[in-house]
Amino acid sequence: MKSLFALALLASSSSAIAASIGPEHQLYKRDLATSDPSYPSPWMDPEADGWEDAYAKARAFVSQLTLLEKVNLTTGVGWEGEQCVGQNxxxxxxxxxxxxxxxxxVGVRGSDFNSVFPSGQTAAATFDRILMNRRGYAMGEEAKGKGVTVLLGPVAGPLGRMPEGGRNWEGFSPDPVLTGVGIAETIKGIQDAGTIACAKHFIGNEQEHFRQVGEARGYGFRIAESLSSNIDDKTMHELYLWPFADAVRAGVGSVMCSYQQVNNSYACQNSKLLNDLLKNELGFQGFVMSDWQAQHTGAASAVAGLDMTMPGDTEFNTGRSFWGANLTIGVVNGTVPEYRIDDMAMRIMAAFFKVGKTIDQPPINFDFWTSDTYGPVHWVAKQGYQQINYHVDVQADHGVLIREIAAKGTVLLKNTGVLPLSKPKFVAVIGDDAGPNIRGPNSCSDRGCDDGTLAMAWGSGTANFPYLVTPDAALLAQAVADGSRYESILTNYAPAQTRSLVQQANVTAIVFVNADSGEGYINVDSNEGDRRNLTLWRNGDDLVKNVSSWCSNTIVVIHSTGPVLVTDWYDSPNITAILWAGIPGQESGNSITDVLYGKVNPSGRTPFTWGATRESFGTDVLYTPNNGAGAPQQDFSEGVFIDYRHFDKADAPLIYEFGYGLSYTTFEYSNIQVQKSNPGTYTPTTGTTAAAPTFGNFSTDLNDYVFPSNLQYVYQYIYPYLNTSDARNASQDPHFGQTAAEFLPPNATDSTSQPLLRSSGKSTPGGNRKLYDVMYTITADITNTGSIAGDEVPQLYLSLGGPDDPKVVLRDFDRIRINPGQTSQFRATLTRRDLSNWDTTLQDWVVSEYPKTAYVGSSSRKLDLSVVLA
Structure with missing residues (x-):
């Protein structure tokens, strides 16, 4: 078994990895980014805003617990140990x-009678806070109805640094403000429904390649450690940490740390990330759980800020754990301070109570490992045969919401006037993306294929479809209702038949194409999670070019997990409309039909930039290890300049800018006004915390922790009990006998009062309270100058003015319904945080003296109105 104390120094810095890299690995210790140590791990603040009642209940509960029970709360029972993907x-x-x-x-994974919601990316394209919140609430309701305690989402990591990133679709947008709003509203919805949300993956988890050593080796790569995302302090704060601050401010109950390293220290034992940034600076009051097998040490990860290990075993189905019995020994012998195990338990139970849960929570009524009604509750052990799936229907009327979100998240990229359709004489639908997977929508494990229409990408971020409405089925139904002629060819590889069909008179050809991606443990057509390129899949580009060469009225619908290259065909006069329909979920066909036929006036806005070439994005996945057999090194050298920020700086060629989207009506912007607030000056936080609280004594006699004789042992189950009262044998630890001072970093076990960071909040989750003071209110008038009602998405951008700042950054937005001829007012705010840069010397947010200008417009490149902020 890997020692409880193995690799302990990785909790504080990159020194252990750096020292292990020999001459054959090319990079040397001096070349590697490092992560500064930050100890001790901050303890909870029972008076934190919004957490007071939860912590009072948590204290009443945790104060009754034995040490073994506290260890049980913090340690997973092992892979396939019980019914859920992870249980403690x-x-x-x-x-x-x-x-x-x-x-x-996007839904309850591996269950039945549940919904499949549009992706986070598609929800972001709505630019609609209310829809984001409603989506979260519905997902939280369904999870609660299945007995789920913690729903593993939403996602702000990956943020979307590289457009090829496999899991970008699970998150929202490469813009931190849009992602911050998306993650915050989703969290509020999930938790208002009574389920704990889990913001993930913290942090810098921007690609699938090399995120785990075993996975990479399975693809033939010889690496010793996982990839290191090397991120400087300013970029971390202004880009990647930004949406997690919004998550903490929204009251998120849990945060999942990620697989890869950050500055050469594993994220789940990186004290700078967990102790300093998350718990100190942001004032996070919930618990940190590891990603599945992302824990690499025992005591070291405990003092670095990890609160719960998932799924509990060191590797899947080993029956061994860094915590469990080893954590029991670590607390008894003083290696892990008593306050730390108490803090872990308190954080877990406070999150539990915060969302309104009670001790007598309803049972888990499904089983992830099988759809059989009866089976073993302990799947890997094949023990405890009983009813495990009750097939509870939790869908309610969520299909209506899913259809609405997917339609309002559809982006109209081009329209020469052919849309909306109105009882067209002849509709020809082309492409396998319009039709079904002939083996069934759930036939590919975790959706690990690209057969039929793309309504959900692949990986652990999936769920089983209760049904899937294909575009072909929905468009056929519409054509029948209209009396239109309708034919479809549901393959990309029938050129003769396709040409014969679309060359006929009076035809409106609708071509459906896609580009898929997902999580790294699944390889689809040599795409190991991350996309190999930005082209359309399954000969999609040739299909579009061919159909548009044969038909002068060709409409293109794209389902994708991010931007694709449309440079070679988007401006063809025969391509009369282009729509991006994202990853729409189970109502895919109905939602795109609603938009094509004008039942929904399109108002989605692209949550990312569409570059003209792959190179134009300025970032790319690291596909080949660059550090010999050591940890691949991915330097985020572009800083904050990703997506539209990069395109603006580099003047790189693009096709459609961030925030762009057309409507079936037109809007005019006018009359920008600014009102300055008087919130007072920024006051850095001062003072100290209380000393670490503890909750009762415990026995130091190891005989009290030996496995009970009256308890039946379950195979591979992770217990807090020892198999012997001999500590050395119980721990199987070659380093046994060392004191904490010999292998843990300085101050790692300190429980005395600690100074507060000037950038942190005093009992204010999200950072210093003054950061969220409103400094300016911006208004503008928007008039619908067209003939039909529609939603407009006005966007507020800011120029921070400095020579190293992006040209503009998104800071606020709204979605406003406006009738023809009507004028509505857009109202947006700028907080102190919005106006600030991170000062790496001062270690705080500072409003620079550079002049600042606010812009209002319909996209990042169409900013009709501006005003200088005095």
Whole structure:
């Protein structure tokens, strides 16, 4: 077994990895980014805003727990140990069943009679806070209805640094403000529904390649450690940490740390990330859980800020754990301070109570490992045969919401006037993306294929479709209702038949194409999670070019997990309309039909930039290890300049800018006004915390922790009990006998009062309270100058004015319904945080003296109005 204390120094810095890299690995210690140590791990603040009642209940509960019960709360029971993708130990003495940690950010994974929602990226394209919140609430309702305690989402990591990134679709947007709004509203919705949300993956988890050593080796790469995302302090704060601050401010109950390293320290034992940034600076009051097998040490990860390990075993189905019995020993012998195990338990239970849960929570009524009604509750052990799936229907009327979100998240990129359709004489639908997977929508495990229409990408962020409305089915139904002639060819590889069809008179040809991606453990057509390129899949580009050469009225619909290259064909006069329909979920066909036929006036806005070439984006996935057999090194050398910020700086060629989208009506912007607030000056936080609280004594006699003789042992199950009272043998630790001072970093076990960071909040999750003071209110008039009602999405951008700042950055937006001839007012605010840069010397947010200008417009490149901020 890997030692509880193995690789302990990785919790504080990159020194252990750097020292292990020999001459054959090309890079040397001096070349590697490092992560500064930050200790001790901050303890909870029972008086934090919004957490007071939850912590009062948590204290009443945790104060009753034994050490073994606290360890049970913090340690997963092992892969396939029980019904959910992850569960911790139960507290049967007090009536608390095991907590169910379960995917995914689009629905309840591996279950039945649940919904599949549009992706986060598609939700972001709505630019609609209310829809984002409603989506979160509906997902939280469904998870709760299945017995899920923690829903593993939403996602702000990956943010979307590289457009090829495999899991970008699970998140929202490469813009931190749009992602911040998306993640915050989703969290509020999930938790208002009574389910704990889990913001993930913290942080810098921007590609699938090399995120895990075992996975990479399975693809033939010889690396010793996972990839290191090397991110400087300013970029971390102004870009990647920004949406997580919004998540913490929204009251998120849990945060999942990611697989890869950050500055050569594993994210789940990186004290700079977990202790300093998340718990100190942002004032996070919930618990940090590891991604599945992202824990690499025992005591070191505990003092670095990890609160729960998932799924509990060191590797899947080993039956061994860095925590469990090893954590029990670590606390008993003083290696892990008592306050730390108490803090872990308190954080977990406070998150539990914060969302309104009670100890007598309803049972888990599904089983991730099988759809059979009866089976073993302990799947890997094949023990505890009983009813495990109750097939509870949690869908309610969520299909209506899913259809609305997918339609309002559809972006009209081009329209020469052919749309909306009105009882066209002859509709020809072309492409396998319009039709079904002939083996069934759930036939590919975790959706790991690209067969039929793309309504959900692949990986752990998936769920089973209760049904899938294909574009072909919905468009056929519409054509029948209209009396239109209708034919479809549901393949990309029938050129003769396709040409014969679309060359006929009076035809409106609708071509459906896609580009897929997903999580790295699945390889689809040599795409190991991340996309190999930005072209359309399955000969899609040739299909578009061919059909448009044969038909003068060709409409193109794209389902994709991010931008694709349309340079070679988008401006063809025969291509009369282009729509991006994202990853729409189960109502895919109905939602795109609603838009094509004008039942929904399109108002989606692209949540990313569409570059003219792959190179124009300025960033790309690292596909080949660059550090010999050591940890691949990915330098985020572009800083904050990703997506539209990069295109603006580099003047790189683009096709469609961030925030762009057309409507079936037209809008005019006028009368920008600014009102300055008087919130007072920024006051850095001062003072100290209280000393670390603890909750009762515990026995130091190891005989009290030996596996009970009256308890039946379950194979591979992770317990807090020892198999012997001999500590050395129980731990199987070659370093046994060392004191904490010999291998843990300085101050790692300190429980005395600690100074507060000037940038942190005093009992204010999200950072210094003054950061969120409104400094300016901007208004502008928007008039619908067309003939039909429509939604407009006005966007507020800011120029921070400095020579190293982006040209503009998004800071606020709204979605406004406006009738023909009507004028509505757009109202947006700028907070102190919006106006600030991160000062790496001062270690705080500072409003620079550079002149600042606010812009209002309909996209990042169409900013009709501006005003200088005095």
């Amino acid at each position: 130990g139960a507290i049967p003495r007090l009536g608390l069943r095991s907590l169910c940690m379960h995917d995914s950010p």
